[in-house]
Structure formats: structure tokens, C-alpha cells
Amino acid sequence: MTGAGVLVGAAIGIVLLVWVANLIRHDRLYIGYGVIFVVGTLAAMVVLIVPSLLDAVTRGSIALLPVAALSLVPLALFTFLMVYVFAQITILSNRVTRLTQELAIRNARQEPEVDARSVESR
Amino acid sequence: MDIQPTRRSRSLVAIPAYNEAATIRTVVDRVRADLPACDVLVVNDGSRDHTAAVLSGSGILLANHLCNLGYGRAIQTAVLYATRWDYQQLITLDADGQHDPAQIRALLAEFDRGDWDILIGSRYVARKRYDGVPIGRRLGMQLFSALVGLTAGRRIYDTTSGLKIIGRRTFPALADWHFIDFHAEALVYLMRLGFRIGEFPITIGERRHGQSMYSALSHVKYPLKTVLMLVLGIVQAGVTRRKAP
Numbered sequence: 001m002t003g004a005g006v007l008v009g010a011a012i013g014i015v016l017l018v019w020v021a022n023l024i025r026h027d028r029l030y031i032g033y034g035v036i037f038v039v040g041t042l043a044a045m046v047v048l049i050v051p052s053l054l055d056a057v058t059r060g061s062i063a064l065l066p067v068a069a070l071s072l073v074p075l076a077l078f079t080f081l082m083v084y085v086f087a088q089i090t091i092l093s094n095r096v097t098r099l100t101q102e103l104a105i106r107n108a109r110q111e112p113e114v115d116a117r118s119v120e121s122r
Numbered sequence: 123m124d125i126q127p128t129r130r131s132r133s134l135v136a137i138p139a140y141n142e143a144a145t146i147r148t149v150v151d152r153v154r155a156d157l158p159a160c161d162v163l164v165v166n167d168g169s170r171d172h173t174a175a176v177l178s179g180s181g182i183l184l185a186n187h188l189c190n191l192g193y194g195r196a197i198q199t200a201v202l203y204a205t206r207w208d209y210q211q212l213i214t215l216d217a218d219g220q221h222d223p224a225q226i227r228a229l230l231a232e233f234d235r236g237d238w239d240i241l242i243g244s245r246y247v248a249r250k251r252y253d254g255v256p257i258g259r260r261l262g263m264q265l266f267s268a269l270v271g272l273t274a275g276r277r278i279y280d281t282t283s284g285l286k287i288i289g290r291r292t293f294p295a296l297a298d299w300h301f302i303d304f305h306a307e308a309l310v311y312l313m314r315l316g317f318r319i320g321e322f323p324i325t326i327g328e329r330r331h332g333q334s335m336y337s338a339l340s341h342v343k344y345p346l347k348t349v350l351m352l353v354l355g356i357v358q359a360g361v362t363r364r365k366a367p
Contacts, residue, residue, distance in 0.1 A: 025354045027300045035346045097191055101199045104165065104185040105206060113181030 006048055012076050013045040016083070023087050027094060033086045037079075132210040133160045133230075136200030138193055139217035143171040146217050150180050153215070156223040160213065163203060167196040194303050198296065205293045212293075214304075215243075216284035220326045226285075232322045233287045240292060240312065242278065243285030244321035250279060262345060266306040269349070273356060274313035278321060281306040285324060292317050299358065307348050311355035315362060 020037045023029035047053045135153050139146050146164065153162055162182040166174050168190035177184055185199060197214060204212045211233070215221045225243065233241045246252055252260040263282070271277030282305050288296070295315055301308035313319055 021354060021357075024350070025358055031300075031302060031347050031351055032343065035343065035350050038350060039346065096189075097195055100187050100189060100191060101195065101202060104187050104199055105203050108163070108183055108185035108203065111177055111180050111182050111184055114179030 009048045010045055013041050016041050028090055029087045030090045037083055131160045134204045134209040135160045135162045135213045137215055137217050138165045138167055138196035139173050140167040141169045141171045142217040143173045143176050145219040146173055147176045149217055149219050150182055153223045163200060165196040165199050194301050197304050201293050201296045210290050212288040214286050221285045225324045229287055229322050238320050239289045239317035240319045241287045242280060242283050242321045243324035244280035244283055245326055246279040247321040248323035270306050270310055274310045278309055302347055302351055307351035307355050310352050311359050314356055314359035
């Protein structure tokens with residue numbers, strides 16, 4: 001890959017990382033999903049930046065399935081789309097969580113106190 | 123309409139419980155015997171066993187999550203409940219019977235004496251070592267203890283303890299922020315906001331029933347999630363402090 005290609009790839013990775021971190025910080029992406037995107041993006045960036053790793057991955061991937069470099073564009077778009085979908089799932093999940101907590105608090109009940117000894121004597 | 127509890131105390135003991143039918147009644151009875159002046163709230167976190175049924179006739183407050191939300195959210199429910207009914211302190215302990223409620227009185231005394239915002243019942247602060255802890259878990263505890271020291275300026279030796287006294291001043295921060303399990307990530311966030319968090323030595327018993335909330339996979343996910351949340355907590359605390367009047 002050319003130097004410009006590496007720079008563009010790294011820039012896309014940084015944008016993705018910042019976006020994911022911001023979504024997690026605002027409770028719009030569940031940390032469990034977010035950590036997968038963060039680890040995946042960091043791993044991809046390391047592969048992109050370290051030439052020997054990039055060579056090894058390129059050789060390996062071409063041996064398995066020859067693909068054009070342009071196929072990385074839809075892959076990046078797909079990743080951004082995945083983040084968006086998971087963010088929407090998280091927003092819905094947060095609404096359910098708030099509702100569940102509110103119901104628990106509103107319906108919290110005081111259990112009657114039954115003396116164990118009086119139960120036994122009956 | 124909210125059902126107001128029969129308030130007797132300014133302190134609320136909160137016990138999050140998920141599938142703890144085997145131990146919860148004993149824990150509740152011990153808490154009520156050792157801390158008769160405190161109200162007791164069990165947050166039944168969507169248990170699929172008879173956790174709610176065994177509490178019948180126990181005289182405690184019972185809040186049921188309709189589905190399982192996880193430990194952190196169960197603690198948050200207790201915080202929201204304590205906020206709504208104006209409790210001054212929230213005491214959390216585990217439902218598995220490992221904590222001895224008799225030790226809470228000493229913890230409460232230190233909480234008042236030390237003017238703490240949160241006081242953690244710590245298994246390791248007395249010796250400052252993790253004797254008897256399996257190697258993997260020990261490494262994790264050392265890592266997070268060191269990270270808390272590094273990022274918050276005060277080392278906490280037992281970041282995963284379930285026995286804590288939480289002061290009212292911290293309730294708004296805990297209700298707003300989405301912590302994972304109220305461990306290192308929450309402690310750092312609160313310390314960066316300026317709250318005083320300390321440790322007090324306790325001893326714990328063996329878990330006799332049930333299983334840990336951490337599966338094999340979570341031993342990989344937990345450190346990654348906690349480190350990421352810890353970093354974001356530092357950023358968020360900075361933003362919050364800048365916005366504060």
C-alpha cells in the first residue's frame with residue numbers, strides 16, 4: 001500500500017475510534033459492543049502502519065481470496081454502519097433499562113414481617 | 123404511584139441479588155439482626171429461581187427488575203431508590219453470604235469519623251497483599267489497583283469489593299454515569315470528580331452457594347471494558363468539572 005493509502009486508512013481508523021469513544025461516553029453505545037470496535041480498529045491500524053505485518057496479512061489474504069484494494073472502502077463503510085446499528089440498539093436497550101428500574105422503584109414493596117417463632121407455634 | 127417505604131432509618135442497606143435463593147434469606151436475616159436501625163432493600167435482578175419467594179415474610183423492601191440488567195444497574199436502582207426516599211447513606215453488600223453484616227457497624231463508625239463519600243470494606247488493605255488469590259485474578263486486582271492509584275492519586279487495594287458505604291453526596295453522579303460493575307472505572311470517575319473514597323479492613327467468608335457473576339469469557343472482556351470505561355470516565359469527569367459553576 002502507498003504512503004497516502006496508509007495515511008487515509010489511519011485517518012479513517014482515528015475517526016472511527018473517536019466516534020465510538022464519544023458514543024460510549026454519552027451512553028449511546030454499550031461498552032461491550034464498543035470494546036470490540038475499539039480493539040478491532042486498533043488491530044487494523046497496527047497492521048496498516050507496520051509494513052511487515054501489512055505484507056504478511058496481504059500475502060495471507062491474497063492466498064486465501066484475491067481481492068481489490070477498493071474492497072476496503074465498502075468494508076470501512078460497513079464498519080461505520082455496524083457502529084450506527086449497535087448505537088441504535090443501545091439507545092433502545094437504555095430505554096428498557098430505565099423503564100425496568102423505574103418500575104422496580106415504583107412497585108417496590110415492603111414485605112410483611114412474620115415472626116418465625118409464631119409461625120412454628122401455629 | 124410510588125409506594126413509600128415505612129421509613130425507620132437514614133441508612134439503606136441494599137443487596138443486589140440474581141439467582142441467590144439459597145443464601146439471600148440468611149443474609150437478610152443477619153443484616154436485620156445486626157443492623158436493626160437500617161432499612162433493607164433487596165434488588166431482585168430478574169432472578170429465575172425463587173429469590174423473591176424466599177423473602178416473603180422477611181419484613182424487607184423488595185424491588186424487582188423484570189429482566190436481568192446486571193450488577194451495576196442493580197446498584198444504580200438502589201441509588202435511585204435511596205435518592206427518591208431521601209436516605210443519607212447507602213450500604214451495599216453481596217447476596218452470597220460472604221460479607222459479615224456485623225462488620226458494617228465498624229465501617230459505619232469509620233465512615234462518619236473520616237468524612238468519607240464512599241468507604242469500601244476491603245479484604246486487602248490491611249496487609250496490602252493479595253495472599254490466597256488465584257494468580258490470574260491477583261494480576262487483575264494488582265493492575266486495577268495500580269491504575270486507580272495512577273489515575274486518581276490514591277491507591278485502592280480492593281476495587282471489586284461489594285461491601286461499600288455510599289454517601290448521599292455521590293448519588294447524583296452515580297445515577298447519571300453508566301458504570302459497569304461499580305469497580306475501578308466508577309471509583310476513578312468519582313475520585314476525579316473530587317469525592318473522597320477510602321478503604322477499611324474487613325474479612326470475608328467462603329462462597330457456599332451459587333456461582334461468580336464472571337464467566338470464562340468475561341475474564342477477557344472485563345479488563346478491556348474496565349480499562350476503556352476508566353479512560354472515558356477520566357474524560358467525562360474532566361468535562362463535568364469544567365462545566366460545573
